[in-house]
Amino acid sequence: MTRLSGWGRFPVAACKTRRARSEADVAAALDTPLIARGNGRAYGDAALNPDPTLDMRGTDRMISFEAGTGVLVAEAGVLLADVIAAFLPRGWFPMVTPGTKFVTLGGAIAADVHGKNHHRDGSFRRCLDWIEVMGPEGEVTRTRPGDDLFDWTCGGMGLTGVILRAQLRLAPVATGWIEQEVRAAPTLDAAMDEMEMTLDRPYSVAWLDCLASGRDLGRSLIMLGRHADLSDLPAGKRAAPFATPDKTTRRLPFDLPPALLNSATLGTLNAAYYARGRRKTCKHLVDWDSYFYPLDTILDWNRGYGKRGFVQFQCVLPMETAREGMRALLKRISASGQGSFLSVLKRMGPAEGRFSFPMEGYTLALDFPATDRALDLMKRLDDIMTAFGGRQYLAKDARMEKRVLDASDPRAKAFAEMRAQQGLTGRFTSLQSERLGL
Amino acid sequence: MSGAEKGAVLILGAASDIARATARAYAAHGHPIQLAARNVDRLSADKADLETRSAVTVTLHELDALDTASHKGFVDGLPELPHIAVSAIGVLGDQGDNASDPDKATAIFRANFEGPASLFLVLANAMEARGSGTLIGISSVAGDRGRASNYIYGSAKAGFTAYLSGLRNRLAKKGVHVVTVLPGFVATAMTEGMDLNPRLTAQPEEVAQAILNAGEKRRDVVYVRGIWRLIMAVIRSIPEGIFKKTSI
Numbered sequence: 001m002t003r004l005s006g007w008g009r010f011p012v013a014a015c016k017t018r019r020a021r022s023e024a025d026v027a028a029a030l031d032t033p034l035i036a037r038g039n040g041r042a043y044g045d046a047a048l049n050p051d052p053t054l055d056m057r058g059t060d061r062m063i064s065f066e067a068g069t070g071v072l073v074a075e076a077g078v079l080l081a082d083v084i085a086a087f088l089p090r091g092w093f094p095m096v097t098p099g100t101k102f103v104t105l106g107g108a109i110a111a112d113v114h115g116k117n118h119h120r121d122g123s124f125r126r127c128l129d130w131i132e133v134m135g136p137e138g139e140v141t142r143t144r145p146g147d148d149l150f151d152w153t154c155g156g157m158g159l160t161g162v163i164l165r166a167q168l169r170l171a172p173v174a175t176g177w178i179e180q181e182v183r184a185a186p187t188l189d190a191a192m193d194e195m196e197m198t199l200d201r202p203y204s205v206a207w208l209d210c211l212a213s214g215r216d217l218g219r220s221l222i223m224l225g226r227h228a229d230l231s232d233l234p235a236g237k238r239a240a241p242f243a244t245p246d247k248t249t250r251r252l253p254f255d256l257p258p259a260l261l262n263s264a265t266l267g268t269l270n271a272a273y274y275a276r277g278r279r280k281t282c283k284h285l286v287d288w289d290s291y292f293y294p295l296d297t298i299l300d301w302n303r304g305y306g307k308r309g310f311v312q313f314q315c316v317l318p319m320e321t322a323r324e325g326m327r328a329l330l331k332r333i334s335a336s337g338q339g340s341f342l343s344v345l346k347r348m349g350p351a352e353g354r355f356s357f358p359m360e361g362y363t364l365a366l367d368f369p370a371t372d373r374a375l376d377l378m379k380r381l382d383d384i385m386t387a388f389g390g391r392q393y394l395a396k397d398a399r400m401e402k403r404v405l406d407a408s409d410p411r412a413k414a415f416a417e418m419r420a421q422q423g424l425t426g427r428f429t430s431l432q433s434e435r436l437g438l
Numbered sequence: 439m440s441g442a443e444k445g446a447v448l449i450l451g452a453a454s455d456i457a458r459a460t461a462r463a464y465a466a467h468g469h470p471i472q473l474a475a476r477n478v479d480r481l482s483a484d485k486a487d488l489e490t491r492s493a494v495t496v497t498l499h500e501l502d503a504l505d506t507a508s509h510k511g512f513v514d515g516l517p518e519l520p521h522i523a524v525s526a527i528g529v530l531g532d533q534g535d536n537a538s539d540p541d542k543a544t545a546i547f548r549a550n551f552e553g554p555a556s557l558f559l560v561l562a563n564a565m566e567a568r569g570s571g572t573l574i575g576i577s578s579v580a581g582d583r584g585r586a587s588n589y590i591y592g593s594a595k596a597g598f599t600a601y602l603s604g605l606r607n608r609l610a611k612k613g614v615h616v617v618t619v620l621p622g623f624v625a626t627a628m629t630e631g632m633d634l635n636p637r638l639t640a641q642p643e644e645v646a647q648a649i650l651n652a653g654e655k656r657r658d659v660v661y662v663r664g665i666w667r668l669i670m671a672v673i674r675s676i677p678e679g680i681f682k683k684t685s686i
């Protein structure tokens with residue numbers, strides 16, 4: 001037994017992990033109920049099961065790559081970081097990437113992750129040609145977009161079986177650089193107006209100052225971006241367009257005392273960030289790593305919240321209620337004085353699939369330390385989110401109650417019924433699926 | 439070596455987690471890779487992986503370390519005499535079983551010492567004749583002092599460590615370099631399920647990096663996670679009279 005947790009280090013559970021290195025290892029593990037685990041970047045308990053949690057990082061072989069089309073076949077444990085390392089120098093980049101490159105393909109599929117281009121390019125499912133899934137009896141099915149199994153597995157949080165392999169399409173890029181444009185928005189309305197006006201931009205996301213209140217409520221920095229062309233690079237960089245500075249990764253060596261992250265520190269941090277962004281509203285080139293994965297340069301940054309861990313709250317609200325709903329959420333947070341270190345607002349494109357998180361509207365993601373006070377605040381946010389017709393992202397969830405899921409996401413019932421019908425209930429099971437009655 | 443013509447790297451015991459990470463690291467640097475293992479066909483996905491990630495040539499070679507009579511033929515059958523050979527061959531077994539069953543004990547002795555030593559014997563002679571090459575043997579800190587908890591495995595590793603030291607001495611002036619790699623704990627199939635202190639436990643990729651650095655910088659003896667050098671120095675320094683009463 002080891003003490004295992006998600007990225008938020010809350011909750012922590014005693015779990016027996018078992019590493020799969022091959023398809024046969026996965027089949028051999030099926031005699032007891034299990035959940036597959038990728039690289040543990042989901043925040044909560046989605047990839048936790050007491051006995052066993054099946055660690056898929058050992059199945060991380062790339063099987064083939066077509067240089068002409070950018071089509072990659074790989075095992076589920078391959079990290080996006082590996083994909084980038086292998087293929088960016090050859091001119092290819094993931095079509096969809098979350099805010100960390102340390103996720104596995106299996107995890108990206110199971111959560112059907114979204115990136116800064118969701119409003120234009122959709123979620124991870126869009127880059128998939130097929131996936132292979134092992135069911136409860138060890139049978140392997142290759143399933144494609146349009147199939148039931150495919151549809152339930154993308155966003156199914158590991159509860160439809162173990163994803164073994166996938167064929168995905170990478171996107172051609174001319175350089176390893178992003179042309180970034182930062183715009184400051186003084187209010188929530190301004191931020192949302194700005195995002196509506198820039199829907200044609202490939203990448204867009206807003207960094208939100210959660211502690212701002214009153215007139216300043218929702219003030220944000222909007223980060224727009226697109227892959228730079230060769231001609232965008234200064235002459236000196238054109239000879240080696242994929243050579244970007246190697247990030248020296250730092251590690252937080254021990255748990256920071258929580259006092260360092262109190263609201264006073266956050267206030268100054270947010271204000272400083274905002275001021276910085278306002279000064280350079282012009283366009284500039286940023287290397288892919290700094291642009292997509294600013295947090296990855298500090299390995300183990302999740303220790304920054306101290307031993308008790310932290311929880312993320314991410315919900316999406318539909319277009320019709322997004323403005324009013326976001327305002328209500330932000331007001332509640334700002335009134336509580338429990339600002340979030342990271343608050344991200346993003347415009348999402350249309351919903352796809354039967355159990356994937358995204359829907360057309362706005363998503364807000366916030367971090368909180370796992371204190372009683374913050375957990376209590378999140379219950380209030382649950383109610384607001386539900387009242388405005390929103391739903392929560394299971395990849396971030398560590399604490400939602402079943403009643404909240406049922407009230408906010410009617411698809412959960414259909415998902416649970418499908419699981420029962422297909423004989424998946426009790427075979428693929430996580431602490432999250434138990435908590436939420438999936 | 440530089441540019442396109444990097445020398446081939448032979449990985450002995452290629453199915454091991456450490457071996458897989460090592461093969462990847464060498465392939466990433468552009469070396470052609472020779473993977474040798476028992477039932478080597480099961481490594482076809484690993485071959486594909488290396489070729490896909492790094493666009494290098496990878497060949498598969500059947501090898502049983504215990505079949506010492508086959509070793510000369512094995513080396514002769516390689517597409518080219520490798521520039522670097524790494525042995526990740528080893529078997530830990532269960533100390534309780536090993537200490538009570540002579541057959542089991544002998545199997546451990548042979549897999550950790552006799553087999554790898556015999557392979558290195560053949561490779562060393564060929565490299566000596568050529569006048570260049572690097573042999574990298576993965577031994578273990580367990581060979582630094584025999585302890586009640588693992589002296590069957592440990593003594594075989596001690597034998598391998600001494601062998602590597604002798605080989606290094608013999609070949610030092612012949613252009614052939616020998617590296618002894620001494621990992622402490624590594625999170626691999628060998629240690630799966632054991633309750634290991636994470637601070638003392640390296641990942642296979644760390645061992646791979648240490649192997650690459652050691653080969654490149656012509657190090658003689660490297661501990662993986664430097665702390666182990668210290669720990670073993672302390673363990674070695676305890677007088678036998680006291681040591682025999684401890685349970686470390």
Ligand SMILES: Cc1cc2nc3c(=O)[nH]c(=O)nc-3n(C[C@H](O)[C@H](O)[C@H](O)COP(=O)(O)OP(=O)(O)OC[C@H]3O[C@@H](n4cnc5c(N)ncnc54)[C@H](O)[C@@H]3O)c2cc1C
Pocket residue numbers: 006007035036037038039040041042043046047056076077097098099100102103104105106107108110111112113114115116156157158159161162163164295395396430
């Ligand atoms: C810093 C940071 C930023 C992030 N930003 C974003 C973002 O912008 N957008 C976004 O969508 N997400 C984001 N995430 C969340 C993250 O992308 C997802 O949680 C993703 O699922 C993590 O992948 P993983 O390999 O670590 O999987 P894990 O966390 O190990 O598992 C996540 C889920 O996938 C399932 N799973 C994993 N592998 C398999 C498999 N082989 N077969 C079946 N099921 C499997 C697990 O059962 C579990 O339900 C972020 C996370 C972090 C830490």
Ligand SMILES: NC(=O)c1ccc[n+]([C@@H]2O[C@H](COP(=O)([O-])OP(=O)(O)OC[C@H]3O[C@@H](n4cnc5c(N)ncnc54)[C@H](OP(=O)(O)O)[C@@H]3O)[C@@H](O)[C@H]2O)c1
Pocket residue numbers: 450451452453454455456457475476501502503504525526527528529530549553576577578579620621622623624625626627628629
């Ligand atoms: N893990 C640790 O904590 C640790 C610590 C110190 C040193 N080491 C050493 O590191 C090396 C690699 O071990 P690992 O941790 O990666 O464990 P591993 O996965 O068990 O690797 C050992 C490898 O040796 C191979 N092998 C055993 N007998 C063989 C034989 N007769 N012929 C051919 N191959 C044979 C095995 O092949 P099969 O797949 O065919 O069985 C296996 O791939 C070993 O020498 C080990 O002793 C490990």
